[in-house]
Structures are given as C-alpha cells and as structure tokens.
Amino acid sequence: MRPGSSLGVHACCLLLADPDPHEPGYLSRNLASDGFDVVEAGWSAQALDIAERSRPDIA
DSSP states (O other): OOTTOBTTBOOOEEEEEOSSOSSTTHHHHHHHHTTOEEEEEOSTHHHHHHHHHHOOSBO
16 A cells, blocks of 8 residues: 555556656646556656656556
8 A cells, every 4th residue: 555545545656757748747647637646757767767766556
C-alpha cells in the first residue's frame, strides 16, 4: 500500500517519460485525475534512474 492511501486501496504509480511533450502536463494531469500517482521524467538516463528509485507499477 502506498503512503497516503485509504481503505487498503493504492493508486497505481506510473512513470511518464516524454522527451518532447507537445503540451507539458496535459497527459500527467489527466492520468492523475484518473487516480494514478504520476512520476514524470525526461527520456533515457533520467527515466531509468527514476524507475530504479521509485519502482513504478507502470512505465
């Protein structure tokens, strides 16, 4: 269970890596409003580093 969750239900953690977003934050905001914990990263090395540290459910 992730910190801050209630009733034993946890949000799915999603790593969003986008090297050149057309509209920054658009996808992240929509995923968050759908209940995902979104972790954003640039491409390649940064995304891999974040994935190793945060262990997202979906990357």
